[in-house]
Amino acid sequence: MAKSIDLKSTINLPRTSFPMKAQLPQREPQQLAEWEEQGIYRRILESRKNAPIFSFHDGPPYPTGDIHLGTGLNKICKDMVVKSKTMAGFRAPYIPGWDCHGLPIETKVEKDLGGKKHSVSAAEFRRMCRAFATKYVDQNRRDFKRLGIFGQWDHPYLTMDPEHEAVIAEAFLTFLEKGYAYKGLKPVYWCLHDRTALAEAEVEYENHTSPSIWIRYKVEEAPNLKVKRPGGGEFYALVWTTTPWTLPASMALAFHPDLEYVLAEVENGDVYIVAKGRVNAVQEETSLKFVKFSELVRGKVFEGAKFKHPFLERIEPGVLAEYVTLEQGTGIVHTAPGHGAEDFYTGQKYGIETYAPLDDEGRFVEGLLEYKGKTVFEANPFITQLLEERGALVGEAKLTHSYPHCWRCHNPVIFRATEQWFIDLQHDQLRERTLAEIEKVKWFPAWGEERMRKMVAERPDWCISRQRFWGVPLVVFYCEKCGELLRDFRALRNVVKWFEKEGADAWFTHSAAELLPAGTKCKCGASEFRKEKDILDVWFESGSTNLAVLKGEFWPADAYLEGPDQYRGWFQSSLLVAMGVRGRAPYKQIITHGWTLDAEGRPMSKSKGTGELPAEICEKWGADLLRLWVTSQDYQTDMRFSEAMMSQLAESYRKIRNTFRFVLGNLNGFDPARDAVAENELLEMDAWMLHRTAELIEKCRAWYDEYAFHRVFHALYDFLVVDLSAFYFDVLKDRLYTFARHNKARRSAQTAMYRIASALVRLIAPILVFTAEEVWKSLPRAAGDAPSVHMALFPTREELVHSASPNKNENWESLLQVREQALKKLEEARNSKLINSALEARVEMRASGKTLDLLKSYAAWLPQILIVSQVSVASANGAHASSAAAAGAAAAEMEVRHADGKKCERCWNYSVHVGESADYPTLCERCLVAIAEIESSANRGSA
RNA sequence: GGGCCUGUAGCUCAGGUGGCUAGAGCGCGCCCCUGAUAAGGGCGAGGUCGACUGUUCAAGUCAGUCCAGGCCCA
Known part of the structure; x- marks a missing residue:
């Protein structure tokens, strides 16, 4: 007689409360709240109290608006560095920061003021800027935390903090004291109407009608030219300009080294130097008719030639410049280093004076009577007339073109050389020493070294002064009597103390006499001083963050990680500041991430509406999915983002989640301490899978070491999908479901599953920070397990494979x-x-x-x-x-x-033995054994 | 225009020092299962390795040119 039994109840099906549906947007915030309550960040550091240090330094974003996908990518990468180093056993604090000073905030605040900037004091204006920055720091911080980034969020560093401002001022004083800082001339945009310097961002291009004139410079001598006196008449270089007023400041003629030039003769025997590619255009736009041309010569032959200024007693050298083009003019550019950015660099290169004889209103303060005392725009026709009188004008017209205007008053602006502070890269071999230091840094990817080397090798002196308010002032005093710089550094450092107490605001609210110690005197004996009005370039500030944030053994940083724009920006400014102050690089490794692009490979932009906000992505997909996006691609190259990608990643995520869920369901009731099978009792297949996991661990740890996160992810994912889900777990189902609960073979499977899952969840924790924690909480506990997966250590090979295990x-x-x-x-x-x-x-x-x-x-x-x-x-x-x-x-x-045979009702396998048992006529021989085991343990009462 | 970088199946990635019919996962198509079930499994179709020209017995892999795109300059 067959026993009546509910066969289904003898099958061990997976059971777990771990939900299949992730509902990340809802669940993640709960996890965040839990972490917050536990003080997870402090606890992690506490648990690594005596561990070796990994010092990561955060590059400060600028708090003017919502964080963008690029910022999210940046912070997530950093978090993965910090979390992976932490799990590798390091003490890796993360102190996030913000770059709070600078023009963008000034202009936003100015806009809020609606043109009433001049009605508020500098101190009041700064207060408004501070409030603005604070608002966005708070907003950004909330968004960053939402991404699962752990850090010292309650005490971030802000470059506008008093202590920070003091460090920046101190760094500048060190540069000044060591002799790196000097005052020189540099052309900047200048609004004649508002009598103020303008930043690049403050000029707007509008149409403007300028004179367009063609003029000739007599060739005094051209030593590299074979022909000494071509033609029968005069020998000229032909030049075109739309700014006749810059001619009094004309100091050189620029040729392109590789362009071809001809010596073109006109009927009366005069000869003109003109770029070959402009000959036709010149004949169309001037009265010149060429009748004869010489052989072609390269522009480089005119380097060192001498030309006579058309109306001043000045001989101008021929110089070479790559920016000379054939788009307009004659291929020869009159160069006024005091009135053009390119001209200035050429002037620097050739050691030519930066000459700009104008006052703040744009009036000539010296020169010929024809234009002296006139403003530049008034002077234009008079200078043109002067040229004509001197026989130098060969063509005249009008040209309407796009020209920079002041964004406030909309008048045309000019370039005007003004006094600025610079850092001298030649001084004390700063450039050479920096280049040597670049070689010592490890660059990820490796091309970073070459990029940085070239930039530092070729950059001009660093202009560190700005004519603004929202920043750290240059701590410089001038003697009211003799005008000399105060160089008493003990006295100057008194200002740093003021900054520590009151912030840089002190500069604007206190007099020189208050800021300096009583009795400070100039070398000339006077004791009255005038404060410098300029503030420091914000790049000097951010370049100083390493000095302010990395204390003691945390300096220099082990790593910086930023986007590719920071080779010119923060990577470089930090390097130069640290070289000047401490004589070595502030970092040992530089990691670069790519730019964020849309599905078509175009840069994300707010204006085109292709900008994705991390906050919105979290609401729609969840932070773990955004992190998965970061990890699925090689972040060291440009990163594409699209909805299609996200839905694909969502599929991948589901697979990962379900695979873990399968493990958890099958570990229901499994207590490692009680049920785990000893190493030598593991079934061979289970031991083999542990071995494969161990190999995966080794690879992943090596990839984490070189910050190749996408390799970790792809390897983990493939293992999870192919080796576990499709093969191992599928095979295990029979053993897990149909064997008796306590059967050794089943316990062997569970032991392997448990150990594999425990290893994998730790390996994936820096990536899927929320999901890993969720899995960790559901995984059976073993003695000594960390309370959070983020406090745990990465698994090791030894943990999974004992050397004694047989190797099959x-x-x-x-x-x-x-x-x-x-x-x-x-x-x-x-x-x-x-x-x-x-x-x-x-x-x-x-x-x-x-x-x-x-x-x-x-x-x-x-x-x-x-x-x-x-x-x-x-x-x-x-x-x-x-x-x-x-x-x-x-x-x-x-x-x-x-x-x-027949299909066994219980395990669904076919067997010729089904039907042999009278008690269980529908069962196979394997199930009969299992049932017997189950019954005997039931009789012992140990369910 | 210059410096640096990127370009392998629809998508995301692998492919030391050149060597058999270029791999993986996802997606897609077809099928199975219904004891991971808004799950699970199998098979299959997809690539002239951005283009061209060289070097070589042999090139995704080396060299040159070009094209497309990115960052930073001008």
């Missing part, structure tokens, strides 16, 4: 190959309707040689590995198997038939 790995690799062949055969059988489920199949294998031996010795495993009911192994006589075996692969001939 090669056998298993071969069995995997056999499985692959079998799966194809099973698919054929399915398609021909021979079987549906693989369990309906019986696979007949024939092999020879080593493969035959292997298959025979693993005969008991084969049905499980293939998830079929029966496998038979026989010796092959055909040539097929042996040839394949010769190629190195384990190969067998195989055929699929319908399995013998």
Whole structure:
């Protein structure tokens, strides 16, 4: 008589409260609140109190608006560095910062003031800027935390903090004291109407009608030219300009070194130097008609030639400049270093004076009577007339073109050389020493070194002064009597103390007498001083953050990580400031991430509406999905973003989540301390999977070491999908579900699953910070487990594989190959309707040689590995198997038939033994054993 | 225009020092399962390796030119 029993209840199906649906947008904030309550960041650092330091230094973003995808990418990468280093056993604090001073905030505040800037005091204006920055710091901080980034959010560094401003001022004083800082002239945009310097961002291009004149400079001498006196008449260089007023400041004529020039003769025998590519245009736009041309010469021959200024007693040298083009003019550019940015650099290169004889209103303060005392725009026609009188004018017209205007008053602006502070890169070999230091830094990717080297090698002196308010003032005093700089550094450092107390605001609210110690005197004996009005370039400030933030053994930083724009920006400014102050680089490693692009590969932009906000992405997909986006691609190159990508990643995420969920469901009731199987009792397959996991761990740890996060992700994901979900876990189902709960073989499977999951969840924790924690909380606890996955250490190889374990790995690799062949055969059988489920199949294998031996010795495993009911192994006589075996692969001939016997009601395998038991006529022999085990343990009362 | 970088299947990635019919996962198509179930499994179709020209017995891999795109300058 058959026993009546609910067979289903004897099957161990997975059970877990770990939800299949992630609902990240809802669940993540709860996790954040929990972490906040636990003080996770402090606890992590506490747990690494005596660990070796990994000093990461955060590059400060600018708080003017919502954080963008690029900022999100930046911070997530940094967080992965910090978290992975923490899990690798380092003490890795993260102190986020903001770059608070500078023009963008000034202009926003100015806009709010609606043109009433001049009605508020500098101190009041600064107060408004501070309030503005504070508002966005708070907003950004909220968004960053939402991304799962751990750090010292309650005490970030702000460049506008008093202590920070004091460090910046101190750094400048060090530069001044060591002799790096000097005062020189440099052209800046200047508004004549408002009598003020303008930043690049403050000019707007509007149409403007300028004179367009063609003038000739007599050639005094051209030593590199073979022909000394071409033609029968005069010898000229022909020049075109739209700013006649810059001619009094004309100091050189610039040629392009590689362009071709001709000596073109006109009827009366005069000869003109003109770029070959402009000859026709010149004849169209001037009265000149060329009748004869010389051979071509390269522009470089005119370097060092001498030309006579058309109306001043001045001989101008020929110089070379790459920016000379054939788009307009004659291919020869009159160069006024005091009135043009390019001209200025050329002037610097050739050691030519930066001459700009104008006052604040743009009036000539020296020069000929024809224009002296007039403003530049008034002077234009008079200078043109002067040229004509001197016989230098060969063409005149009007030109309407795009010209820079003041954004406030909309008058045309000019370039005007003004006094500025510079850092001298030649002084004390600053440039050379910096170049040497660049070689010592490790660059990720490696091309960073070359990029930085070139930039530092070729950059001009650093202009560090700005004519603004919202920043740290240059701590410089001038003697009211003799005008000399105060160089009493003990006295100057008194100002730093003021800054520590009151911030840089002190500069604007206190007099020189208050800021300096009583009794401070100039060398001339006077004791009255005037404060410098300029503030420091904000890049000097951000370049000083390493000095302010990295204390003691945390300086220099182990790593900086920023976008590619920071080679010119923060990477460089930090390097130069640290070189000047401490004589070495402030970082050991530089990691660069790419730019964020849209699906078409174009830069994200707010105006085009392609800008994605991390906050919105978190609301729609969740922070872990954004982090998955960061990790799925190689962040060291440009990063594309699209909705399609996100939905694909969501699929990947689901797979990861479900695979972990499967483990958790099958570990239901599993207590590692009580149920784990000893190393030497693990089934061979389980031991092998631990070995494979160990290999994966080694690879992932190495990739984390070199910050190759996307490699970690792809490897983990592939392992999870292919090795675990599709193979191992699928195979394990039979053992987990149908074996008795306490059966050793089942416990062996659980032990392996537990150890693998514990390793994987830690490896993935820096990436999926929320999900990993969620899994960690549901994973069975072992003694000594960290309360948070983020406090845990990465798994090690030794943790998974004991050297004593028998190594049968090669056998298993071969069995995997056999499985692959079998799966194809099973698919054929399915398609021909021979079987549906693989369990309906019986696979007949024939092999020879080593493969035959292997298959025979693993005969008991084969049905499980293939998830079929029966496998038979026989010796092959055909040539097929042996040839394949010769190629190195384990190969067998195989055929699929319908399995013998009946389907077991409990385990669904087919067996000829079903029906042999009177008690359980629908069960197979394996299930009879299992039931017996279950019944006996039930009798002992230990469910 | 210059410096630096990127360009392998629809998507995201692998492919030391050049060497068999260029790999993976996802997606897609077809099929199976219904004891991971708004899950799970299998098979399959997709690439002239940005283009061209060289070097070589042999090039995704080396060299040159060009094209497309990015960062920073001008």
